Amino acid sequence: xxxxxxxxxxxLLTAALAMASLAWDPAGLRAVAARDPDLARAILLELRxxxxxxxxxxxxxxxAGGAAMxxxxxxxxxxxxxxxPSTGAALGAILAGYQxxxxxxxxxxxxxxxxxxxxxxxxxLAGPAAGTATLVLAGVAISALAxxxxxxxxxxxxxxxxxxxxxxxxxxxxxxxxxxxxxxxxPWLLLGTAALxxxxxxxxxxxxxxxxxxxxxxxxxxxxxxxxxxxGVTTGAGVAVAGSIGFxxxxxxxxxxxxxxxxxxxxxxxSALAxxxLLTAADMAVRLPIAGEELKLGVxxxxxxxxxxxxLVLRGRxx
Numbered sequence: 001x002x003x004x005x006x007x008x009x010x011x012l013l014t015a016a017l018a019m020a021s022l023a024w025d026p027a028g029l030r031a032v033a034a035r036d037p038d039l040a041r042a043i044l045l046e047l048r049x050x051x052x053x054x055x056x057x058x059x060x061x062x063x064a065g066g067a068a069m070x071x072x073x074x075x076x077x078x079x080x081x082x083x084x085p086s087t088g089a090a091l092g093a094i095l096a097g098y099q100x101x102x103x104x105x106x107x108x109x110x111x112x113x114x115x116x117x118x119x120x121x122x123x124x125l126a127g128p129a130a131g132t133a134t135l136v137l138a139g140v141a142i143s144a145l146a147x148x149x150x151x152x153x154x155x156x157x158x159x160x161x162x163x164x165x166x167x168x169x170x171x172x173x174x175x176x177x178x179x180x181x182x183x184x185x186x187p188w189l190l191l192g193t194a195a196l197x198x199x200x201x202x203x204x205x206x207x208x209x210x211x212x213x214x215x216x217x218x219x220x221x222x223x224x225x226x227x228x229x230x231x232g233v234t235t236g237a238g239v240a241v242a243g244s245i246g247f248x249x250x251x252x253x254x255x256x257x258x259x260x261x262x263x264x265x266x267x268x269x270x271s272a273l274a275x276x277x278l279l280t281a282a283d284m285a286v287r288l289p290i291a292g293e294e295l296k297l298g299v300x301x302x303x304x305x306x307x308x309x310x311x312l313v314l315r316g317r318x319x
Contacts, residue, residue: 003266006259010273014056017280021052024284050182051174055280057189058174058242061234063275064196064268066249067256068227071203071264073132077312080249083139085232087146088118089239094153094166104177107169108184108240115236118142119229130221135228172243172298174283185241192234197268199227204265245298247305248275254312 001009022044032040065080073082080086092114093107125138157163202223205213210220238245252275253267260266279297282304286295 059276059279060272062248063271065231067253067271084142089115089236111240171296188237195230200265
């Protein structure tokens with residue numbers, strides 16, 4: 001399959017899943033529309049639309065971010081949350097929830113602030129000319145520090161109900177997301193994903209080696225920081241409104257890369273589309289209640305991704 005046909009097929013699949021997500025439970029929606037058309041319209045525009053749009057945007061950003069990080073680090077086990085912004089976003093969201101009463105807009109704003117703070121700390125620790133190894137070490141240190149602070153904040157929760165709400169939010173979900181939350185996260189997700197897609201040709205050059213890429217005119221430090229900042233911003237924005245949703249950025253590039261000849265840059269756009277399709281399909285799946293409860297989206301992606309990750313590790317050890 002040519003790259004153009006792959007992109008077209010993934011775009012059609014993503015569009016079909018988006019329409020299916022909007023029309024989920026059509027019988028129930030039609031019954032509501034028959035009784036109260038205004039209520040049915042409100043459900044569609046104020047609940048279904050933000051949920052579907054966030055699934056598409058967050059999935060696309062995770063897919064593109066995973067492909068970009070794996071290409072940059074030249075490590076097939078890299079993922080968008082490797083450098084600390086996701087943990088920083090979770091910490092910022094928890095602190096904002098304490099300070100401002102746990103409102104969804106306060107949590108989203110705090111999460112984005114935490115992600116940006118983690119990126120600024122990464123820049124301060126690693127320096128503008130840092131190499132890949134230094135970036136990874138600084139990111140691990142930031143993740144450990146933010147994780148410890150997050151656990152401390154959770155242990156000092158003002159009430160058991162606050163702890164329950166925050167822990168439930170950290171599991172990851174798109175249920176009951178609103179248009180204001182979409183408005184907060186969408187610009188960060190769109191700009192970050194666009195910046196990643198703009199790096200695709202330079203990533204292909206980097207796959208030939210840093211010396212060859214520099215001889216072709218690629219500014220390696222600028223490329224590195226563009227990918228790091230764009231991935232951090234999108235990951236942080238996703239965590240800010242949806243909690244922790246893992247493994248999408250790890251799984252999707254591995255499914256796509258063999259179809260584009262192994263080229264990291266050529267995998268960016270297909271990975272974004274495949275990530276959007278995967279997260280939208282997963283969000284539809286969690287709406288099917290299990291024992292009367294809706295499964296959390298982050299739990300489902302972990303159940304899918306953990307065996308996939310173990311398979312990659314075992315395959316790597318075998319090789």
